[in-house]
Amino acid sequence: MLEKIDKDVMHVASRGWLTSRFHFSFAEYYDSKNIHFGVLRVLNDDIVAPQTGFETHSHKDMEIVSYVVEGELTHKDSMKNKETLDAHNVQYMSAGTGVTHSEKNDSESLYLRFLQIWIYPDKNNLTPNYGSFKYEKKDFVNTIKHIVSPLSGSASVKINQDANIYASLLEENATLSFELQEKRQIYLVMIEGVMLINNMEVSKYDAVKITDELTLSFKALANSHFLFIEMASAVSDVDYF
Template identity: 35%
Template structure:
C-alpha cells in the first residue's frame, strides 16, 4: 500500500471577498508542484460563495466536472441551454468535451452556498458536451456507502467518461465499514472527510483532511465521531 496525506490546513487558499476556497491540488494562483493531482483526480476545490455572487460565464474543455452542493443552492447556466438550481443532495456532472461555457451563482439571497468542485481527466477527449443532474436520497448513505458516480449510465448516480466511482456516507460514532475498489490493479482511492473524525486503514483523519491510497485492494473506515465522508476512486495513470 502507498499513501499520501493532505491535512486540511495544508491546502491552498483563495480569498476574493465573495469567494473563499480551499484547494487540495494546484489551482488558479495556488501552485504546488507536489500537489498537482491524485492519479486522474485533478481538482478538489472546497468553495464558499457569498449571497448573490458567483462565477461568471467561462469555458471548459476535455474535463469531467462534478459539483456537489453541501449547503445552500447554486444556480447553473450553460451554453447548451441548461438553466438549473442544484442543492444539497444533488450531484451535477458536466462533460466539457469539445467545449462548453457555463456560469455558477449563489441562488440564496441571504446566506452563503458551500459546494465541492471536482475535476477528473476523461478517458477520451473530444466527446460531445453533456450535462446531467440528479437528486439522491441522503438517507441511503446512513452508515453505508451510497454510490453517487460511476462510468456506467445504468448504475446509481451520475456517470462520467472515466473508470471512476464516487461514494458518500454519513456514519454514526463507532460504526465501521469496508469498501473494495472496483479496479484495484489500476485505481487508487482518495478519502475526503467532510465532517467529523475518522480512522481509515489505521490513519486518523479530521474534518477536511484528505488521504490518498493506492496499490491496495480495499479500505476500512471507522467513525471516531459522527462523520461524513466522500470516497473518490480514480485510475492512477
C-alpha cells in the same frame, strides 16, 4: 499505503465572496509536485457567499462533477440547461469540445458549500453534455453510496472516464468497509467530522491518498461526512498532459 494530507498544508484562497481550499494546483496556486492524482485533476472545496458566484466562463475537455454539501447551487450553461441543486445533489458536465456556464448562490442569506471535481476524460473533443441526480440525505446514512460511475457502471450519474465517486454520512461509532481491486487507488476528502481509516485519524478538510490497499475500514469518532474518488492507479502522463 495511506498518505494523509493535512488541511493546514492546503492552499486556501479567499476573495471575500468565495473561500476555496485547493487540493491540487489551481488558479494562483501552483505546485509542480501537486498537479493531479491519477485522472483526478482538480478538487476544490468552495464556500460561496449569498447572492454571489462564478460568472459565465468556459471549459473544454474535462469531466466536471459538483457535489453540494450545503446551501443551493444554481447552474446555467450554453446548452440551455438551468437548474438549482441542494445538499447531496450531484451535477455533471462533460465540457468536451467547449461549453460556457455559470454557478451561483442565489440565496439571500445562506452560504453555499460544494466540492468541485474535475476529471480528465478518456478522450478529447467529446460532445458536451450535462446531467444531475437529486440524492437525499437518507441515501448516504451509514452506507457508502455510489454516486458517479463510468458509462459502463451502475451509478445514476455517469462520466467519460474509468473513475467512480462515492459519498457517505457515517454516524458516531458506526463502521463501514470498502474493498478495492488490485491496481486501483483512492483520493478521499473529509467533509465533516472525525474518522478512523484503517486506524489513521482524519478530520474535517483533511484528505487521504490511498494506494496499494485492498480493504479499507472506516469508523466514525463523531458524525462524519466524506467523499472519495476511486480510479486506476496506473495512468500515463503522456495520455493526459
